[in-house]
Amino acid sequence: MPVTQAYFDLIDAFGEPGCAVCRLALRDVQRYLEALLYEYTTDYDVYQAFRRSRGLCNTHTAQFIRFTGSAPGMSVLAHGALSEILQQLEPPSLLKSGGRAGLRRLLAPGDSASAALAQRLAPRAGCPACATLHDAEQRYTIILHDHPEDTRLLAAYRASDGLCVPHLRRLLRQEPAAPHLAVLVATQQDIWQRLRAELEAFLHKDGSQSAQAGSESDSRLRALLLLAGQPGILEALEPWQP
Numbered sequence: 523m524p525v526t527q528a529y530f531d532l533i534d535a536f537g538e539p540g541c542a543v544c545r546l547a548l549r550d551v552q553r554y555l556e557a558l559l560y561e562y563t564t565d566y567d568v569y570q571a572f573r574r575s576r577g578l579c580n581t582h583t584a585q586f587i588r589f590t591g592s593a594p595g596m597s598v599l600a601h602g603a604l605s606e607i608l609q610q611l612e613p614p615s616l617l618k619s620g621g622r623a624g625l626r627r628l629l630a631p632g633d634s635a636s637a638a639l640a641q642r643l644a645p646r647a648g649c650p651a652c653a654t655l656h657d658a659e660q661r662y663t664i665i666l667h668d669h670p671e672d673t674r675l676l677a678a679y680r681a682s683d684g685l686c687v688p689h690l691r692r693l694l695r696q697e698p699a700a701p702h703l704a705v706l707v708a709t710q711q712d713i714w715q716r717l718r719a720e721l722e723a724f725l726h727k728d729g730s731q732s733a734q735a736g737s738e739s740d741s742r743l744r745a746l747l748l749l750a751g752q753p754g755i756l757e758a759l760e761p762w763q764p
């Protein structure tokens with residue numbers, strides 16, 4: 523199996539704290555949003571896709587609006603998506619029967635036209651940043667799947683904080699072959715058993731000064747992040763379906 527840049531990125535990320543797949547996927551989303559703002563705002567296809575998705579999802583909008591350096595680029599994208607919404611709100615067919623009065627009549631509570639209009643406002647495409655996130659998660663977990671004999675990769679994995687539960691599940695859904703599966707699961711068990719021992723050590727010392735000093739002092743935080751994934755990992759959301 524040929525190695526890629528993602529392979530080397532994964533090995534490097536295993537040397538950093540927390541789940542390596544979380545770290546790399548969130549990095550790639552951040553890069554995508556930067557590119558969206560600084561490189562793609564004049565790309566017609568990207569602009570149209572942003573219109574169809576009605577902008578970004580709630581989570582990625584929160585991330586996107588933290589960029590402060592390109593107000594014109596962000597304004598172009600927002601203008602396109604808002605224009606799309608306005609276009610859907612006032613389709614010619616709704617106005618035929620009497621202008622705005624006709625629209626108000628059509629939007630009476632319980633009228634099926636209001637449900638149809640709600641449907642018209644629904645995104646026509648998934649959030650592109652979510653798609654970037656899911657692609658990245660797939661790209662990095664498949665590396666562990668595809669290199670069962672790679673001692674360098676497996677050593678880096680063993681020495682790491684392990685995968686979070688969402689990314690271990692993603693790896694398992696890729697169905698690694700039985701011998702490799704056993705190695706992956708045993709590695710993850712070792713890592714989580716060490717973490718559980720740190721939690722127990724912390725509980726044993728709780729209330730004493732030494733509880734603050736040891737490596738176990740932040741074990742509860744590391745454990746919680748490995749259970750849920752880093753903030754920004756959208757494990758509960760399936761990839762967008764039309």
Ligand SMILES: [Zn+2]
Nearest residue numbers: 541544686689
């Ligand atoms: Zn993760």
Ligand SMILES: [Zn+2]
Nearest residue numbers: 579582649652
């Ligand atoms: Zn999103």
